[in-house]
Amino acid sequence: MSARAEAAGKKGACPSCQAVMEIPVDSLEGKLAAIREGKAIVLITKAERHQANSAEYYRFRCRVCDHGLSIPTDKAHKKIQCTSCDAVSRLGLNVLDLQAKENQRHQASQPATSGHSEIDEDKIQFECKDCRQVVRVSKEYAGKKGRCPNCRATVGIPYYSTVTGFRVKPSAVKSPFQPLTPLTVNLGGTDLLKNFVPESPLKADAWTPPKNSPTPKTHSTPAPKASGRRGLPWENPPEQGGRFWATCKLLLFSPNVGYQQMYDDDGLGNPIGFAVIGHFLSTITFALAAIPVLVVA
Numbered sequence: 001m002s003a004r005a006e007a008a009g010k011k012g013a014c015p016s017c018q019a020v021m022e023i024p025v026d027s028l029e030g031k032l033a034a035i036r037e038g039k040a041i042v043l044i045t046k047a048e049r050h051q052a053n054s055a056e057y058y059r060f061r062c063r064v065c066d067h068g069l070s071i072p073t074d075k076a077h078k079k080i081q082c083t084s085c086d087a088v089s090r091l092g093l094n095v096l097d098l099q100a101k102e103n104q105r106h107q108a109s110q111p112a113t114s115g116h117s118e119i120d121e122d123k124i125q126f127e128c129k130d131c132r133q134v135v136r137v138s139k140e141y142a143g144k145k146g147r148c149p150n151c152r153a154t155v156g157i158p159y160y161s162t163v164t165g166f167r168v169k170p171s172a173v174k175s176p177f178q179p180l181t182p183l184t185v186n187l188g189g190t191d192l193l194k195n196f197v198p199e200s201p202l203k204a205d206a207w208t209p210p211k212n213s214p215t216p217k218t219h220s221t222p223a224p225k226a227s228g229r230r231g232l233p234w235e236n237p238p239e240q241g242g243r244f245w246a247t248c249k250l251l252l253f254s255p256n257v258g259y260q261q262m263y264d265d266d267g268l269g270n271p272i273g274f275a276v277i278g279h280f281l282s283t284i285t286f287a288l289a290a291i292p293v294l295v296v297a
Helices: 032-036 093-109 241-255 255-261 271-296
Strands: 011-013 018-023 040-046 048-052 055-061 066-070 088-091 123-127 134-138 145-147 154-155
Touching: 040 271, 241 271
Parallel strands: 040 088
Antiparallel strands: 011 018, 048 055, 055 066, 123 134, 145 154
16 A cells, blocks of 8 residues: 555554554654654665574664564565664565566576676675765675765665665565555545554564673683873983983982882882982082082082
């Protein structure tokens, strides 16, 4: 069925059976509050058919929170509730028709004498959420983050291609859904909403692969901590100024700071030996500096 754009978010009646249904919204602009409150249904226009464990699923992303979801193909006609943000969605008719058309195009493009496919199965192609341009990366980056080459926005790389026509060769199983002729929904006439009871949405399953289990911890000898000493000016000459006078001033006027900067290894950097040498040199320097003062006095 189909309905006018201005009817999005309202309720209408099927022209064939007069069943009351909620018309999903295609544009989310100005409708996020109603969607989060469960008063509006989001129309899903992009999905891919996937086969796993002898069953077939539709995999897609929630248009509100971009969370990965999947539902069985035999439940594709039901309302779907996101497991992350609880937004209610419904697959569009174009999604169900698109799979059958894609299978036909794929079979028609196959050469009769060769089984070679033009699809590069080592690449992942998806749309940037910001600029909506197609991005193509190698499969080794699946599940990671990168920058869009068009708008430079940070994007999460999916685990499979989400752009139509670039996916891995679809399953040979024929889709049970046949293309339907759209009908116009009846919005007027008899009040069919009098005893309307909303249908409970189907809880979708998450399809994002689980994260690898953490590596078990092994007992190992902890590495010795670095002392953090950077050495006195004598051991580690400064960029400007002499290291001799800088060391004497530091030990004479700020001995505690000087002791913390000394190297704690042997030789000249030994704290006790260097302290004795430093105090001796600083005392001599102080005495020499005091001679002119005494002469003037």
